[in-house]
Amino acid sequence: MARIHAAAFPNRRVWRMEDFQDFLNDPYVTLAATDHGFALGKTVAQEVEILTVAVDPAHQGQGHGRQVVQDLLKFTKTAANAAFLEVSAENGPAMALYLQLGFVEVGRRKGYYATTSGAREDALVLRLGVSQ
């Protein structure tokens, strides 16, 4: 996961293997994965926050991203009646994926993300109601 995440987010602070170990040891965290991508979600108070979604760049555009997000929603739907996430306003592919799955924009955090080049990007907060 650390390798795929670093490759998928080349201009962001790297998440270390220990970070992923902590996520996997957290009983509130759910993992959905294929051979080339994964999504992590944390369920609290009937809402699943999608912590990250990453697909190996060599295998993007082959359905792995949609698969892992849909699986994560399926795995958490008995415990969560809504999903939310933050995504960079500059991230066209991810925005297209989430809008296609029915997420809607509910907020914007100005300059939320720092890139390694020092630039700031707004984060959009997206939400999806999940039927039981």
Ligand SMILES: CC(C)(COP(=O)(O)OP(=O)(O)OC[C@H]1O[C@@H](n2cnc3c(N)ncnc32)[C@H](O)[C@@H]1OP(=O)(O)O)[C@@H](O)C(=O)NCCC(=O)NCCS
């Ligand atoms: C965003 C990401 C997870 C999508 O995963 P993927 O496996 O490449 O996407 P999929 O093949 O499942 O495509 C699903 C949908 O996403 C959108 N999409 C994917 N790649 C796209 C691209 N290059 N341009 C525009 N839309 C794109 C499309 O809506 C696509 O549906 P379609 O095939 O019917 O047009 C992947 O590109 C990635 O890891 N990017 C870098 C990390 C990242 O941005 N993570 C999300 C942060 S919140």
